[in-house]
Amino acid sequence: MTTYAVELKNLSKTFGREPPAVDGLNLQIHVGEFFSLLGPSGCGKTTTLRMIAGFETPSTGEIYIHGRVVTQKPAFHRPVNTVFQNYALFPHLSVFENVAFGLEMDGLARTEIHRRVGEILDLVKLRGMEKRYPRQLSGGQQQRVALARALVKQPQVLLFDEPLGALDLKLRKEMQLELKRMQQSLGITFVYVTHDQEEALTMSDRIAVMRAGHILQVGTPREIYEQPGDRFVADFIGETNFLMGRVTKASGEVLIDEQLPLQIQGNFSQGQIVTLVIRPEKAIIYTTRQNYTLPGAIEEVIYLGTDTRYVVRLTPRTSLVVRSQNLDHQEPHRLGEVVWVQLSPQSIFLLPEDQIAQADYGRIVASS
Numbered sequence: 409m410t411t412y413a414v415e416l417k418n419l420s421k422t423f424g425r426e427p428p429a430v431d432g433l434n435l436q437i438h439v440g441e442f443f444s445l446l447g448p449s450g451c452g453k454t455t456t457l458r459m460i461a462g463f464e465t466p467s468t469g470e471i472y473i474h475g476r477v478v479t480q481k482p483a484f485h486r487p488v489n490t491v492f493q494n495y496a497l498f499p500h501l502s503v504f505e506n507v508a509f510g511l512e513m514d515g516l517a518r519t520e521i522h523r524r525v526g527e528i529l530d531l532v533k534l535r536g537m538e539k540r541y542p543r544q545l546s547g548g549q550q551q552r553v554a555l556a557r558a559l560v561k562q563p564q565v566l567l568f569d570e571p572l573g574a575l576d577l578k579l580r581k582e583m584q585l586e587l588k589r590m591q592q593s594l595g596i597t598f599v600y601v602t603h604d605q606e607e608a609l610t611m612s613d614r615i616a617v618m619r620a621g622h623i624l625q626v627g628t629p630r631e632i633y634e635q636p637g638d639r640f641v642a643d644f645i646g647e648t649n650f651l652m653g654r655v656t657k658a659s660g661e662v663l664i665d666e667q668l669p670l671q672i673q674g675n676f677s678q679g680q681i682v683t684l685v686i687r688p689e690k691a692i693i694y695t696t697r698q699n700y701t702l703p704g705a706i707e708e709v710i711y712l713g714t715d716t717r718y719v720v721r722l723t724p725r726t727s728l729v730v731r732s733q734n735l736d737h738q739e740p741h742r743l744g745e746v747v748w749v750q751l752s753p754q755s756i757f758l759l760p761e762d763q764i765a766q767a768d769y770g771r772i773v774a775s776s
Contacts (some may be wrong), residue, residue, distance in 0.1 A: 411475040412461060413439045413565055413597035419469035420621075421455050429455045431621035433469070437599060437614075442591050444600045444608040445619035448644070453601045454569055456618075461490050461567050462597065474564055487564040491571045495554040497542045503529070504538035507556045514561075528572045528652070529558045531590065548579045555587075559594070568600040584610050599613060605645050609633060617641050633687075639759055642685045649691075649728050651684040660753070668702050673753045683759040687732040690755035693718060694748045701748035704728070706741050714738055720749050 413438040421430040423733040428557065430452040437443045445453040448662050458464040458469060462483030471479045474691075478486050489510075510601060529535045532552040534695045542550055551571060560567055568587075572580045591598045593601045602608050606616050609629040613620070616626045617640075625637040636642035653662035662670045662682060672684065694701060708719035718730045718741060728749060734740075741747060 409440070410436075412436045412472065413441070413470040413474060414443075415475075416456070416460075416703065417470045419471065420460065420467045421452075421459060422467045423463060428461070428467075428621050430466075433614060433621075433623060435623060435626070437597060440472070440597055441613040442588065442598045442600065442611055444602060444612040444615045445618060446602055446605065446608040446644075448603060451618040453603075453618050457490075457567055457569055457599065457601045461488055462486050463490075466638050467640065470587060472597075479603060488567055489558040489561050489563040489565075490567040490569065491554050491558045492764070493550075493570045493573045495542075495550045495748070496569075496582040497550060497553055497557075499542050502539050502541055503534060503553055506542070506553055507560055508615045510557065510561050514635040516740070525556075528560045531559070531593075532556045537641070547575050547642045548583060551575065551583060554595065555590075559590075559596075563596065565597045565599060570597065570602055580607075581610075587611060593733050609645070617644065619644075636755065636759075642757075642759065646730070647688050647729060649688065651686065651728075653682055653684060655680040655682060664702075665723045668700065668726075669725070670751060670756075671700055671753050674755050674758065680754065685757040685759060686728070686751055686755060687716075688717070688729045690751075691728060691730040692750040693730055693732060694750060695745075697748050698750050700752045701750045702728075704749055705746055706743055708748060709743055711740075720747060722749070 416433050416435040419433040420428050420431060433456060438454065445456060447453050455464060459466050462478070462481060466479060471489060491750055497539060498509065507525050508529060511524060513534070529538065532555055534549065534552055537549065542553070554571070572583050575583060584607055587598070589662045600611065612629055613629055614626060615632050616623045617752050619640055625632060625641050627635070632641065633645055635748050636645060642648050651664055653664045653670065655661070655678055656663045656669070658676055658678050660672045660674055660676060662672055662684070664670050668746065676682065694775065702722055704720040704722040706718055707721045710717040714735050715731050718732065720730055721727045730749060
């Protein structure tokens with residue numbers, strides 16, 4: 409029988425007469441993996457994390473950590489630790505004292521405390537800052553102290569509640585890579601809550617996408633991005649084009665907006681209404697007609713550094729977002745320029761039939 413680092417069985421949490429914040433969750437997190445709970449604000453991800461930590465008591469269901477039921481155990485009796493967004497450091501204690509605090513509460517010998525604190529400070533690259541106070545540290549250094557304080561207790565599972573949200577963009581990206589490196593080095597199970605799609609894709613071994621207290625899909629970053637299980641997941645993870653069309657040939661020709669023929673893979677019923685998903689970076693702009701191209705005109709150009717975001721008007725009712733890398737040998741496209749957009753069959757993902765909204769037929773919607 410497989411023992412999971414964390415297992416949730418029919419877990420629910422209701423606050424008063426409000427709809428359930430978490431509604432019947434079933435989830436298995438493997439030992440030693442970096443697992444992210446991803447979703448918009450109010451989806452239940454933080455409540456789920458707080459129940460695993462022991463800060464909230466479930467209304468129904470069970471929580472297992474390494475095969476043992478901990479549902480009714482208080483937080484201090486669970487083999488987990490939590491890193492918060494606001495760091496929760498003691499301002500009157502030094503870096504060393506903040507990190508050593510939990511070990512002192514456990515009654516460890518002074519020599520053991522010094523050994524373990526020293527090892528952890530080396531790991532998080534804070535050696536030499538033992539005597540500094542939180543006010544003397546940058547945001548990134550404070551975050552490292554909070555991480556060291558959690559790691560020094562050697563938890564079986566480490567929980568993160570949006571810990572990088574207060575950092576600037578450059579430092580946040582650096583810390584994402586640092587956290588992933590540490591997790592791989594230590595082999596500890598990380599359970600990470602975030603609303604940042606790119607952060608989850610960068611760091612995670614697997615991701616659970618949540619909405620309204622439910623888990624919609626669990627998978628690797630590639631599976632979540634390349635094979636979304638429904639329209640919400642496709643829309644939430646990255647920028648997305650949705651195309652509604654009608655199948656005109658069972659072999660896979662779809663008519664977009666009743667005038668643009670597009671080839672897709674698979675066998676379909678003639679007349680069937682389908683929803684197509686195309687990521688902006690999968691579409692390619694050409695100045696001349698190519699295979700699998702649709703004609704259009706550039707109506708918006710936004711320079712983003714590494715790439716440029718174009719909106720291409722295909723018909724009076726339909727447009728498509730395309731993102732192109734900024735390469736030295738390529739001139740940027742101009743507003744009003746007539747172009748051809750290549751949408752190869754391999755780059756198009758078909759949503760499951762039960763996700764198709766007939767009312768959306770005839771529109772292309774670009775979402776971010």
